[in-house]
Amino acid sequence: MIGxxxxxxxxxxxxxxxxxxxxxxxxxxxxxxxxxxxRRLSLLxxxxxxxxxTGVALGWxxxxxxxxxxxxxxxxxxxxxxxxxxxxxxELVRERGRTSxxxxxxxxxxxxxxxxxxxxxxxxGTNANLMAYLFGSISTVSTGDLWLTVILTAIxxxxxxxLRTALFAVCHDEEFARAAGLPVRVLNITIAVxxxxxxxxxxxxxxxxxxxxxxxxxxxxxxxxxxxxxxTMGIAMAIGVVVCVTGLSITYWRDLSPGATIVVIAIAxxxxxxxxxxxxxxxxxxxxxxxxxxxxEVAA
Amino acid sequence: MTPAVLARGVxxxxxxxxxLRGIDLSVNDGEVVALLGANGSGxxxxxxxxxxAVPIESGEVELLxxxxxxxxxWSRIGYxxxxxxxxTGVPTTAGxxxxxxxxxxxxxxxxxxxxxxxxxxxxxxxxTHHLDRPVRELSGGQQQRVLIARALVRDPALLVLDEPxxxxxxxxxxxxxxxxxxxxxxxxxxxxxxxxxxxxxxxxQRAVVLRHGxxxxxxxxxxxxxxxxxxxxxxVHPHDPDEAFADTGVAGLRWEP
Ligand SMILES: Nc1ncnc2c1ncn2[C@@H]1O[C@H](COP(=O)(O)OP(=O)(O)O)[C@@H](O)[C@H]1O
Ligand SMILES: [Mg+2]
Numbered sequence: 001m002i003g004x005x006x007x008x009x010x011x012x013x014x015x016x017x018x019x020x021x022x023x024x025x026x027x028x029x030x031x032x033x034x035x036x037x038x039r040r041l042s043l044l045x046x047x048x049x050x051x052x053x054t055g056v057a058l059g060w061x062x063x064x065x066x067x068x069x070x071x072x073x074x075x076x077x078x079x080x081x082x083x084x085x086x087x088x089x090x091e092l093v094r095e096r097g098r099t100s101x102x103x104x105x106x107x108x109x110x111x112x113x114x115x116x117x118x119x120x121x122x123x124x125g126t127n128a129n130l131m132a133y134l135f136g137s138i139s140t141v142s143t144g145d146l147w148l149t150v151i152l153t154a155i156x157x158x159x160x161x162x163l164r165t166a167l168f169a170v171c172h173d174e175e176f177a178r179a180a181g182l183p184v185r186v187l188n189i190t191i192a193v194x195x196x197x198x199x200x201x202x203x204x205x206x207x208x209x210x211x212x213x214x215x216x217x218x219x220x221x222x223x224x225x226x227x228x229x230x231x232t233m234g235i236a237m238a239i240g241v242v243v244c245v246t247g248l249s250i251t252y253w254r255d256l257s258p259g260a261t262i263v264v265i266a267i268a269x270x271x272x273x274x275x276x277x278x279x280x281x282x283x284x285x286x287x288x289x290x291x292x293x294x295x296x297e298v299a300a
Numbered sequence: 301m302t303p304a305v306l307a308r309g310v311x312x313x314x315x316x317x318x319x320l321r322g323i324d325l326s327v328n329d330g331e332v333v334a335l336l337g338a339n340g341s342g343x344x345x346x347x348x349x350x351x352x353a354v355p356i357e358s359g360e361v362e363l364l365x366x367x368x369x370x371x372x373x374w375s376r377i378g379y380x381x382x383x384x385x386x387x388t389g390v391p392t393t394a395g396x397x398x399x400x401x402x403x404x405x406x407x408x409x410x411x412x413x414x415x416x417x418x419x420x421x422x423x424x425x426x427x428t429h430h431l432d433r434p435v436r437e438l439s440g441g442q443q444q445r446v447l448i449a450r451a452l453v454r455d456p457a458l459l460v461l462d463e464p465x466x467x468x469x470x471x472x473x474x475x476x477x478x479x480x481x482x483x484x485x486x487x488x489x490x491x492x493x494x495x496x497x498x499x500x501x502x503x504x505q506r507a508v509v510l511r512h513g514x515x516x517x518x519x520x521x522x523x524x525x526x527x528x529x530x531x532x533x534x535x536v537h538p539h540d541p542d543e544a545f546a547d548t549g550v551a552g553l554r555w556e557p
Contacts, residue, residue: 037389037390038388038390040388162409163408165399165402165403165409165410166403166408168400169400172388172392173381176379176381176400176450177400178351178352179348179353179377179379179460180379180401180404181352181370181377181405182403182405182408219390226391227391227393227432227433227434228391228392228393228395228396229390229391229392230396231391
């Protein structure tokens with residue numbers, strides 16, 4: 001029976017923790033994703049994700065050196081610290097000019113991965129140890145991990161939703177925000193730091209390589225049907241939750257990578273919505289040619 | 301009385317190029333000043349520098365009697381940047397864009413009665429019915445009016461406008477001139493960058509003309525030397541700033557509403 005199967009899944013404490021983590025991540029990731037898409041910085045999450053890998057390896061190295069058990073207890077804190085530093089550096093470089101920001105992002109991509117692999121081998125680990133972080137390891141979520149996820153998600157939601165108008169203002173038109181005396185740099189760094197937190201919180205669920213997909217794809221879907229910024233964010237959060245929980249549930253029965261399953265479902269949702277869009281978006285009740293006096297004299 | 305805008309020796313360097321070479325400018329309380337000049341003469345850079353959107357290399361700026369920075373009362377200043385579009389990556393309604401104009405300085409959340417203020421501002425530009433429409437579905441001229449509403453929503457004492465009617469059809473230009481006239485009648489100060497005086501001409505009390513990043517004229521507004529009543533007039537904008545004076549006739553013939 002399907003009902004028994006689902007009851008069995010929900011009764012499994014390991015699965016309970018994993019589902020809760022997936023739900024929180026699905027809710028939080030699209031919040032910051034909406035701002036990144038708004039300022040056309042969709043790849044920022046990827047850049048931060050790559051940097052976070054170096055952080056994971058650095059945490060591992062330090063944990064090893066201090067003979068901590070297990071060796072990777074510092075991996076997540078390492079990822080958080082490094083991701084925040086990386087995000088702030090990217091933001092400061094971006095502030096100085098657009099072209100160099102693009103190159104800086106590329107350097108971070110390559111440096112992050114290479115640094116991670118190098119450090120993990122120095123720590124006596126193998127690349128296999130990095131796999132859990134690159135592709136996610138939600139099946140091993142402990143109660144402690146879950147608490148960290150709850151706290152980080154709360155921060156992301158409070159900042160991302162509570163400061164929505166201000167963060168929107170700075171992403172929508174930075175020049176106008178400066179001319180309004182808004183603390184533009186502080187707001188930009190806030191977005192960068194929240195993006196870094198989102199990356200590290202999503203790491204367990206989908207892995208660093210696919211973190212950005214969870215931030216961006218739900219927003220891409222929402223954009224197809226929403227007409228306001230607020231709606232886009234709301235719909236994206238709903239889609240994030242649905243794809244994360246669905247994807248993870250599937251892996252309870254089929255031995256698939258949770259992260260990859262979630263992202264594939266999200267992209268499938270995008271494809272379906274894009275195809276069905278003409279049916280979903282009912283023609284708006286606006287006359288595209290309102291009665292406005294002509295501004296040229298037309299000879300009769 | 302302290303001038304609303306006071307600039308002394310403003311020099312701006314962008315990517316190694318000197319864009320403004322020592323600008324002196326003052327706009328008195330209640331005055332309407334037009335900033336004219338050819339494309340690339342530095343008009344936009346000057347107003348950006350005045351509102352703190354680009355860094356100033358040397359010189360000083362005071363807004364409403366306070367040096368540029370945290371001390372300025374930003375709630376009393378409205379800025380309309382030169383823009384082709386008000387749309388960006390994510391669908392956004394006209395109301396959301398205008399609401400962002402309610403934030404300033406350390407006010408990071410819109411006030412409780414935001415919706416009413418936003419509707420009032422949209423009414424001033426004739427877009428009340430477009431409150432919940434995505435800006436990307438509006439015409440270029442309508443998007444420009446959304447940006448004007450974003451500047452007006454906080455009822456500013458000083459308005460800084462960068463080509464607010466570029467790409468706006470003639471009836472809307474006249475409507476905008478009426479709105480601006482009502483604001484100036486209530487004592488608002490206006491600094492407006494224009495390519496052509498157009499419908500705003502009767503309101504302008506003084507004109508400042510820029511050429512190659514320096515002020516070359518500060519005084520009476522130029523009167524149109526010839527009328528471009530000819531419908532074949534194709535609006536090639538002069539690149540010689542001397543011709544800017546001549547080209548102040550009918551504008552916006554090519555824009556659909
Ligand atoms: N960010 C920038 N970096 C380098 N040069 C710039 C920048 N912005 C404007 N300029 C240059 O400054 C000059 C003046 O530009 P602008 O102030 O926009 O002129 P206007 O508004 O009078 O048409 C132009 O030559 C332009 O190319
Ligand atoms: Mg300009």
